[in-house]
Amino acid sequence: MKCRKCEGTLKVLRRCRQVRLQCSSCCHEYRIHEVAADLDAATEAELERYTAIIYD
Numbered sequence: 081m082k083c084r085k086c087e088g089t090l091k092v093l094r095r096c097r098q099v100r101l102q103c104s105s106c107c108h109e110y111r112i113h114e115v116a117a118d119l120d121a122a123t124e125a126e127l128e129r130y131t132a133i134i135y136d
């Protein structure tokens with residue numbers, strides 16, 4: 081999925097107890113709940129691997 085700021089590609093970024101989406105272009109980080117409405121299927125599938133992690 082795309083960054084809202086620059087249309088760069090967002091990648092899933094795992095922190096110790098958190099998951100973020102980070103833009104590979106401008107490096108802006110999004111919390112999952114910020115972009116939940118826009119998640120595409122591929123990103124959702126990737127996030128499912130982290131279901132044990134609490135989304136804050």
Ligand SMILES: [Zn+2]
Pocket residue numbers: 083084085086087088103104105106107108
């Ligand atoms: Zn960006």
